Ligand SMILES: Cc1cc2nc3c(=O)[nH]c(=O)nc-3n(C[C@H](O)[C@H](O)[C@H](O)COP(=O)(O)O)c2cc1C
Ligand code: SF4
């Protein structure tokens with residue numbers, strides 16, 4: 001069983017509340033941090049090799065060191081708790097059950113960055129979690145961890161929760177900032193980056209919930225010790241939210257050395273596919289990353305066992321690999337229809353496009369319509385190529401990565417499951433009642449038995 | 451006249467104080483949430499105009515924002531709004547069946563409200579509960595691992611609470 | 614450190630130019646001029662914050678700078694990307710740009726009604742020009758086009774949302790030129806729309822400038838609506854001593870005979886409002902909508918329209934005429950409402966070039982033939 005750093009205390013009764021959390025060693029990292037130089041904290045985070053857990057995997061220490069520090073201008077730390085990528089529900093788990101770890105990490109980060117005010121931007125639907133966070137912030141305030149001159153250090157640290165109101169795009173950091181300013185969630189055109197001009201045009205760092213929580217064990221154990229967990233540039237532990245057709249959906253903290261196969265089939269994790277069905281495909285890192293058929297999921301094109309980490313999941317590039325993304329692990333069993341699943345994702349991205357730039361605004365809706373046509377037996381063979389062409393014209397040509405996020409799932413579905421699309425076109429009646437199943441696999445050996 | 455009650459006014463002032471001087475527009479999203487709760491579950495134009503006046507911004511700035519975010523209702527809704535997720539992971543776990551079941555049980559289509567003004571059915575996109583699918587949002591919280599029986603009992607509870 | 618202003622060297626389509634720091638690729642390309650310049654549907658140099666949205670101005674950066682000569686991984690919006698010293702940009706010479714741009718044009722036209730025959734903007738529409746220059750023939754869109762309800766926004770300006778390409782320019786005008794913005798962008802994604810939400814009248818001395826910045830026929834002059842086609846009228850430069858603070862009083866009058874049909878701001882090569890003494894020549898609503906008698910104006914002479922556009926047809930001999938048939942321009946759709954203008958109009962008879970006529974054109978000029 002792997003090391004747990006974030007969820008090791010999750011089963012302690014009452015860990016949601018300050019007293020228990022503190023008794024279990026909570027807020028030690030703040031005590032330690034307040035005795036350090038802010039820059040040394042940044043160095044410690046750099047040493048840890050921590051990569052952003054929000055999806056892009058950008059090294060956190062490096063991001064912090066980019067923050068501009070002009071005199072007389074406030075700096076802001078913003079926690080990205082918008083969590084809206086389909087398949088992702090890990091941040092919610094941390095905030096709901098162990099909210100103080102986020103607050104603790106944010107205090108350390110605020111001190112390291114010199115930010116006296118920080119905001120947690122949480123998706124509006126997590127209404128009850130907002131209450132939990134506000135309660136935890138109140139407890140931290142009451143115990144001198146937040147407010148003016150915290151723990152007598154001379155450092156002021158205010159923290160607020162801001163609820164969004166239903167918009168996936170507000171997970172994109174500049175859209176989040178716009179939304180926090182009370183505007184529409186239109187992503188900004190970069191540069192300037194938030195590190196230079198962010199919230200109210202002040203230098204701002206935006207980090208994911210899990211990233212900020214991970215700062216706690218990094219300070220407690222030291223950056224080097226943290227970096228020793230995992231492999232290569234995938235250091236520390238990662239929360240995976242597993243869902244779809246598996247026996248045990250939920251949140252798992254993994255150290256990034258286990259194989260995908262173990263993750264799916266072992267009882268410690270997903271516990272295999274329900275009802276003795278076979279694995280068909282999987283989206284390993286949230287709906288935006290490429291879907292992989294079972295064979296390529298479990299083994300890389302080179303024939304190596306694929307591991308649950310940044311490097312291994314992206315091995316083979318988009319041709320034969322995928323991405324770690326946000327850690328939203330979506331499993332599809334043999335009875336699922338790839339076309340239909342891809343359609344629901346296309347509908348999602350059309351619904352969530354902010355509408356600012358033309359390729360995304362127009363292209364997402366077009367793809368959705370074509371996918372629905374194919375799915376309902378009204379597609380033409382040329383539609384498949386058309387889809388491919390549309391996604392190619394969106395990808396890379398938009399203001400923010402939502403365009404790419406909308407293009408990649410469609411591209412990967414056609415890349416790996418073109419025969420299933422063609423079957424829909426050729427069997428307009430049959431595809432309404434029947435499923436294509438596992439006919440993709442000329443060599444069924446690759447499909448692991450549960 | 452449209453006006454928040456006193457406790458809400460205090461809450462609004464507390465929210466505005468979270469931001470630097472002159473950045474009170476930042477309070478727009480939280481204040482619209484408060485307004486929606488206080489003024490019947492949706493945002494009528496006079497309500498939005500009131501919020502604009504409260505935050506000293508132009509009404510169009512409120513309309514722009516209110517119409518952008520999917521949680522704000524710009525039309526009246528029923529007392530209970532079932533917002534059922536239909537995105538990929540929920541679909542894999544049978545959200546379609548749940549939506550169909552609610553439709554036939556309440557005898558309404560997606561986007562409609564029952565004639566007694568009690569229930570509105572909406573389909574929504576991923577709510578971050580994919581592992582607990584199928585699911586829906588009902589008011590402040592989520593209802594997860596939905597089955598037909600669960601839907602029945604939710605409807606039952608809502609009805610008895612309303613009486 | 615030396616005090617002199619440094620310049621930056623940038624190469625666009627193999628042409629090198631020195632520009633001031635802070636110049637964007639698009640501005641640098643405009644300094645070079647000609648085909649090197651990417652089309653811009655949303656950027657407007659006189660409106661702060663504009664650009665970046667339509668993606669028609671995408672270019673390839675083959676080398677970022679002398680210091681870091683790596684190419685940029687994606688095409689960039691030239692209107693919002695600053696040049697670096699030693700940057701190498703490919704516009705028309707790029708292998709990727711024309712295809713990406715054709716894609717953008719297709720996206721922009723996807724839900725566009727293509728109602729050019731009944732659109733007041735026809736003849737001076739930037740989307741028409743874009744379609745000619747960078748689009749591909751025929752549409753691959755097989756679904757019903759999006760439509761919007763008509764919205765009344767007051768006595769002077771007509772909003773035809775279906776034609777809007779969401780360039781946001783008009784909202785910047787409202788923010789930057791008028792006191793109280795009453796219109797904006799409502800809804801999101803493919804439903805996003807320019808609207809006042811409550812059908813309020815847009816009433817402000819400078820609101821009319823929205824019409825001039827709108828690249829398509831989404832915002833048009835109600836006082837001109839359907840009165841005439843742009844190409845039947847003849848543009849002349851004129852000015853008056855306007856008392857409205859902020860109004861430059863310099864305009865283009867669109868005349869037929871001695872009748873003033875329409876008043877607009879004067880436009881530059883890029884279709885933007887011309888600058889006078891370094892300031893954008895915005896005009897007030899009094900000049901635009903309420904000063905339609907020729908006597909109120911001092912006419913300076915014929916307007917030089919340098920922009921390649923349908924307005925130029927029959928007026929400027931030197932211009933390249935579009936060679937495509939109407940059907941091709943309209944993506945394969947047969948024109949329904951187009952009529953042979955010679956049947957119904959005295960003007961624009963073949964063989965008479967407007968630019969040869971001194972002063973405003975009149976039907977007698979054509980009858981003489
Ligand atoms: C469309 C879109 C949606 C995103 N949604 C989220 C999100 O819900 N949560 C999140 O933490 N990051 C999200 N991101 C990534 C953020 O832009 C940003 O990279 C991240 O918050 C940085 O934090 P990190 O470095 O700690 O990962 C999203 C990005 C895009 C383009
Ligand atoms: S890519 Fe989509 S979501 Fe991102 S800015 Fe453009 S329209 Fe908005």
Ligand code: SF4
Nearest residue numbers: 777778780781783827
């Ligand atoms: S109405 Fe015209 S100016 Fe305004 S956004 Fe639409 S196209 Fe642009």
Ligand code: FES
Nearest residue numbers: 535540577579580
């Ligand atoms: S897909 Fe339904 S909650 Fe995520």
Ligand code: FES
Nearest residue numbers: 665667668670692
């Ligand atoms: S002109 Fe540059 S993106 Fe529109």
